[in-house]
Amino acid sequence: xxxxxxxxxSLHRSVHQRVELPRSGTALARGILAAAALLLCLLxxxxxxxxxxxxxxxxxxxxxxxFLAAIAASIAAPVLFIVWTGDFGAVRxxxxxxxxxxxGFVLASLPPxxxxxxxxxxxxxxxxxxxxxxxxxxxxxxxxxxxxxxxxPSAVLWFFAISSIMLVVPGVAALLGxxxxxxxxPIETLRLYxxxxxGAGAFFLWGIARPTWSNARLVLIAFxxxxxxxxxxxxxxxxxxxxNPAGTRTASWIYWGAVIASAxxxxxxxxxxxxxxxxxxxxxxx
Numbered sequence: 673x674x675x676x677x678x679x680x681x682s683l684h685r686s687v688h689q690r691v692e693l694p695r696s697g698t699a700l701a702r703g704i705l706a707a708a709a710l711l712l713c714l715l716x717x718x719x720x721x722x723x724x725x726x727x728x729x730x731x732x733x734x735x736x737x738x739f740l741a742a743i744a745a746s747i748a749a750p751v752l753f754i755v756w757t758g759d760f761g762a763v764r765x766x767x768x769x770x771x772x773x774x775x776g777f778v779l780a781s782l783p784p785x786x787x788x789x790x791x792x793x794x795x796x797x798x799x800x801x802x803x804x805x806x807x808x809x810x811x812x813x814x815x816x817x818x819x820x821x822x823x824x825p826s827a828v829l830w831f832f833a834i835s836s837i838m839l840v841v842p843g844v845a846a847l848l849g850x851x852x853x854x855x856x857x858p859i860e861t862l863r864l865y866x867x868x869x870x871g872a873g874a875f876f877l878w879g880i881a882r883p884t885w886s887n888a889r890l891v892l893i894a895f896x897x898x899x900x901x902x903x904x905x906x907x908x909x910x911x912x913x914x915x916n917p918a919g920t921r922t923a924s925w926i927y928w929g930a931v932i933a934s935a936x937x938x939x940x941x942x943x944x945x946x947x948x949x950x951x952x953x954x955x956x957x958x
Contacts, residue, residue, distance in 0.1 A: 698758060705755045705763075712748035716741040731781075731791040732860035738905050743868055746898035750890040759820070762886045763813035765878050771806035772874035774799045776867025779847055784860050792860075818886030828888050829880055831937055835895075836876035838930060842923070843869030854924035889945065892938045899935035906931075 718726050719734070720741035726734055734740065747770070754762055781796035824832075842852040846866025851857060853865060879891045906928060913920045913928075 701760055702755050705751050709748045709751040709755065712744050712751065716744035716748065719744060731795040732864055733858050735857055735861055738901065742898045742901035745901055746894040749897040750894045753890065753893055759818065759886050760813055760816035761818035762890050764810050765875065765887045765890050767806040767810035767813065768878045769871050769875040771803055773867055773871030774802040774806065776847060776870050777864060778803065780863035780867050818884045820885035820889065822885050824879065824883040824885060824888040828941055829883060832876040832879045832891065835934065836873045839869045839873035843873060852923055854921060854927040892942050895934055896938035896942065899931050899938065902931050903935065
């Protein structure tokens with residue numbers, strides 16, 4: 673990370689520095705990824721609207737449907753972006769993240785299974801299969817290097833480092849049964865949320881380990897979608913927090929402050945990249 677932090681994206685380097693990708697199977701890959709994105713969008717809608725089907729999908733009490741909806745949508749958004757751009761090398765970032773989340777789901781399911789909670793049996797089986805599927809997806813995507821090979825800006829890498837700490841620490845704590853979440857959760861839900869937090873942290877860590885703009889852009893898109901959906905419920909939550917600040921968890925203030933700050937950060941850097949791209953187009957045509 674030290675080396676990459678010293679190599680910010682130069683405004684004089686073209687953002688169109690790309691590599692040629694294998695063409696075999698790309699149409700099929702696009703179709704599969706598009707179908708997966710559609711299912712994720714439907715899942716997000718189901719959690720947001722609290723459709724009864726979520727009782728068959730989620731084995732623990734659904735204490736915050738909008739949070740789970742935002743998570744599903746934030747996964748769907750970069751998948752759709754990959755379908756649009758054909759940047760299949762960036763699939764590895766998603767495979768690492770989803771693999772980490774589902775591995776966390778497996779770990780989170782073990783305690784309730786140990787006490788005979790049969791609701792977690794199909795969930796842990798599906799999660800274990802998903803872990804294997806993401807390993808295979810990662811291996812498949814290794815044939816496709818990231819298309820945007822320029823270095824990630826230093827500020828973005830520092831943002832990733834801070835964000836990964838803020839997600840992995842409470843995520844691992846929740847998996848171990850320690851509640852550092854913004855609001856109290858039942859123990860089964862707490863552990864599952866911990867898996868999501870830790871997996872989201874893995875997304876940032878992969879962006880640091882593979883500091884190309886292809887990976888960084890996906891992370892920024894995913895978390896901008898998540899932040900935008902979460903901010904829709906802030907007008908409902910904020911008055912309650914302000915009315916009883918002493919009774920509001922410190923983690924809740926940190927969480928919402930981070931959501932607002934990260935949304936602004938993502939917007940700024942995605943806009944900068946877009947403007948830089950357009951400038952590069954004009955230079956190349958001239």
